[in-house]
Structure formats: C-alpha cells, structure tokens
Amino acid sequence: EAGVAQSPRYKIIEKRQSVAFWCNPISGHATLYWYQQILGQGPKLLIQFQNNGVVDDSQLPKDRFSAERLKGVDSTLKIQPAKLEDSAVYLCASSLGQGRGETQYFGPGTRLLVL
Amino acid sequence: AQSVTQPDIHITVSEGASLELRCNYSYGATPYLFWYVQSPGQGLQLLLKYFSGDTLVQGIKGFEAEFKRSQSSFNLRKPSVHWSDAAEYFCAVKDAGKSTFGDGTTLTVKP
Numbered sequence: 001e002a003g004v005a006q007s008p009r010y011k012i013i014e015k016r017q018s019v020a021f022w023c024n025p026i027s028g029h030a031t032l033y034w035y036q037q038i039l040g041q042g043p044k045l046l047i048q049f050q051n052n053g054v055v056d057d058s059q060l061p062k063d064r065f066s067a068e069r070l071k072g073v074d075s076t077l078k079i080q081p082a083k084l085e086d087s088a089v090y091l092c093a094s095s096l097g098q099g100r101g102e103t104q105y106f107g108p109g110t111r112l113l114v115l
Numbered sequence: 116a117q118s119v120t121q122p123d124i125h126i127t128v129s130e131g132a133s134l135e136l137r138c139n140y141s142y143g144a145t146p147y148l149f150w151y152v153q154s155p156g157q158g159l160q161l162l163l164k165y166f167s168g169d170t171l172v173q174g175i176k177g178f179e180a181e182f183k184r185s186q187s188s189f190n191l192r193k194p195s196v197h198w199s200d201a202a203e204y205f206c207a208v209k210d211a212g213k214s215t216f217g218d219g220t221t222l223t224v225k226p
Contacts, residue, residue, distance in 0.1 A: 004158070040218065040219075041218050041219075042119075042205050042207075042216030042217050042218045042219055043159070043205070043214075043216050044216070045213055045214065048213065056213055091158055091159070093158075093159075098211075100147045100166075100209050100210065100211065101147060101164070101166055103161055103164070104159075104161070104214065105161075106151075106158030106159040106160070107158050108156065108157055108158045109157075109158055
C-alpha cells in the first residue's frame, strides 16, 4: 500500500514570495490533515478536511495561508506572501475517518526555508 | 484545552540500556494517547496508542507504554535500546479528530 506522498521535499524562497505544497493521501482515506512543524516543536494542526469539506481550520493563518481539497483526494496548501516565521516542515497526514481512535499516517513532509 | 508536556528535550542512553521517555497530558475526559517516532527527514510513524482497557500497551519495535490516570502520564519504555532507535519521539493526545503533540524528546544512542 502506497503511503502519503508530498511534494516538493524541499523549497527555498524569499520572504513575500508565494509557495504551494501538494499532498496525495492514502487511497480511500477520507480525512486529510496539514500540520506545521517548527524546528524544536511538535506538529501543529493547520487544517483538517473530511472528504472535500473543512472540519477545522482554527489555527490556519487565513490572511496568508489557504488550502483546498477540491475532489476529496489530493490537497494543496499555499502560502502567499511568505514570512520568515513560516520556515518549517509542512506535514500532510491522512486517516480513514476522523474518529478519535483513527490512526494518522504521515507523509515525509516539505521542508520550507524562507530567506 | 488539551495539552501535552514532554519534560525531557534530549536523552542519551547506551546501546542495550533501558529507556523511559516521559509524557504528561492535560485533558478533561478519558484521553486517547499516542506515541510517534520521527527519524531525520521522515514523517511521523505511530509506535502505539491507548484508548481504554489494559493500561500497559504494546507497540511496534519492542516499545511499550503505561497509562497512569492518577499521574496524568503515558510514559514510553523499551527494555533494551538499539542504535536504530535514535530519533525524535512525540507524545500526542487526540480529541474529536484533533491531535495535540508535545514538543518531542530527541534520543541519542551511544555505542
């Protein structure tokens, strides 16, 4: 079974530029998550989708971050314009459902450096 | 609000020695608790999880964890550490699909 795929793996941009990340979850997984992991910290949930609907985006900085999952499968996360403090690893995860006991499967992440 | 504290930022153990990584949580109801491992450049991999029942849970790679409600703890243990266990370990609590992670403990294994 293929895991969660993410691209690109690394990205370097200058502040005020825009950037997009892509995630393809495990086939059949209805729930998709985007996390931000700043160096030295644990992952922090940015947004959670159930199929193509948003379940939780309370910690997404909506003035600069946006995410979509139009067909309920793959997803993109965009930052526009980027700030220095956005430097982090962006992790995508998926699970069959959104129940508390559901196991989340994580992709390898996209490491973003904003200069 | 739920929270997770991992008091040890960095732990070093010798190969073959036992290991215990600490995790304390704050959550109002019965917690759903998880331990993940993250190797450099990799995503998180689930080691084990606890929902209810037996408070000692077994996971992959020889890890186990014990839930202690009275201490609000969910410590991870391994009786004999291997060099390949060097990684970062995260404890998490989950509520209604939303996971809250601790800031992790980095494990270094000495030969």
